[in-house]
Amino acid sequence: xxxxxxxxxxxxxxxxxxxxxxxxxxxxxxxxxxxxxxxxxxxxxxxxxxxxxxxxxxxxxxxxxxxxxxxxxxxxxxxxxxxxxxxx
Amino acid sequence: xxxxxxxxxxxxxxxxxxxxxxxxxxxxxxxxxxxxxxxxxxxxxxxxxxxxxxxxxxxxxxxxxxxxxxxxxxxxxxxxxxxxxxxxxxxxxxxxxxxxxxxxxxxxxxxxxxxxxxxxxxxxxxxxxxxxxxxxxxxxxxxxxxxxxxxxxxxxxxxxxxxxx
Numbered sequence: 001x002x003x004x005x006x007x008x009x010x011x012x013x014x015x016x017x018x019x020x021x022x023x024x025x026x027x028x029x030x031x032x033x034x035x036x037x038x039x040x041x042x043x044x045x046x047x048x049x050x051x052x053x054x055x056x057x058x059x060x061x062x063x064x065x066x067x068x069x070x071x072x073x074x075x076x077x078x079x080x081x082x083x084x085x086x087x088x
Numbered sequence: 089x090x091x092x093x094x095x096x097x098x099x100x101x102x103x104x105x106x107x108x109x110x111x112x113x114x115x116x117x118x119x120x121x122x123x124x125x126x127x128x129x130x131x132x133x134x135x136x137x138x139x140x141x142x143x144x145x146x147x148x149x150x151x152x153x154x155x156x157x158x159x160x161x162x163x164x165x166x167x168x169x170x171x172x173x174x175x176x177x178x179x180x181x182x183x184x185x186x187x188x189x190x191x192x193x194x195x196x197x198x199x200x201x202x203x204x205x206x207x208x209x210x211x212x213x214x215x216x217x218x219x220x221x222x223x224x225x226x227x228x229x230x231x232x233x234x235x236x237x238x239x240x241x242x243x244x245x246x247x248x249x250x251x252x253x
Contacts, residue, residue, distance in 0.1 A: 005102040012109040019116030042135040049143035053150040065163040072170035079181040
C-alpha cells in the first residue's frame with residue numbers, strides 16, 4: 001500500500017513543482033519569484049518527508065528542520081532589498 | 089490484533105501523506121492561477137503550515153518512535169515561527185513597491201494610515217507609538233511617495249535599504 005501512496009505523492013508533488021517553476025519563470029516581479037521558490041523548497045521538504053515515511057528512515061530529518069530557516073533567511077533578505085525599477 | 093492496528097496506522101499515515109501533498113499541489117495551482125502578489129501569498133502558505141504538519145505526523149506515525157516527536161515538533165515550530173515573519177516582509181515590500189492590484193482589494197487600511205501620516209506632516213513623530221505595521225511611514229518626505237519607499241527599516245535596527253541612500 002505504501003508503494004501506491006509513494007506513487008500518488010510523487011505525481012502530485014511533480015505537478016506542484018512544475019507549476020511553481022512556471023511561476024518562477026513567468027513571475028512579473030522578484031517578489032513573485034521568491035514566493036514561488038519558497039513553495040518549491042516546501043515541495044522538496046514534502047518529498048523528503050514522503051521518502052522518510054515510505055522507506056522508514058530518518059536520514060533527511062536534519063534538512064527538514066534546517067529548510068525552514070534557510071527559506072526564512074532567503075525570503076527576508078530578498079524582500080528587504082526590493083526596489084521599484086518600473087517607470088510609473 | 090497488532091496486525092490490524094498496524095494496518096490502521098499505515099492507512100492513517102498514507103492519508104496524511106496524500107493530503108499533505110495535495111496542499112503542495114494547491115499551492116502550485118494557486119501560484120499559477122491567482123491574479124496578484126497578495127492572493128499568491130495566500131496560496132503559498134498552504135503547504136508551509138498545515139501541509140508540513142500532516143507530512144511530519146505521517147513520518148511520526150509510520151516510524152512509530154516517541155524519540156522522533158521532539159525533533160519533528162521542533163521542525164514544525166520553526167516553520168510556524170518563521171512563516172508569518174517572511175510573509176510580512178514580502179507583503180510589506182510588495183505594498184511599498186505597489187505590486188498589487190487595487191481593484192481586487194475590498195478595503196485598504198494601510199492606505200488610510202498613510203493618508204493620515206501625510207496629513208499630519210513629516211515632522212511629527214506620533215505615528216511610531218500607534219502600533220506595529222506603521223514603522224517608517226512618518227519619516228519620509230510628504231506625499232504618496234512615502235508608501236513606495238523601501239528604506240526606513242522596522243524600529244531602525246537593520247541596515248538602510250538601497251532606496252534610502
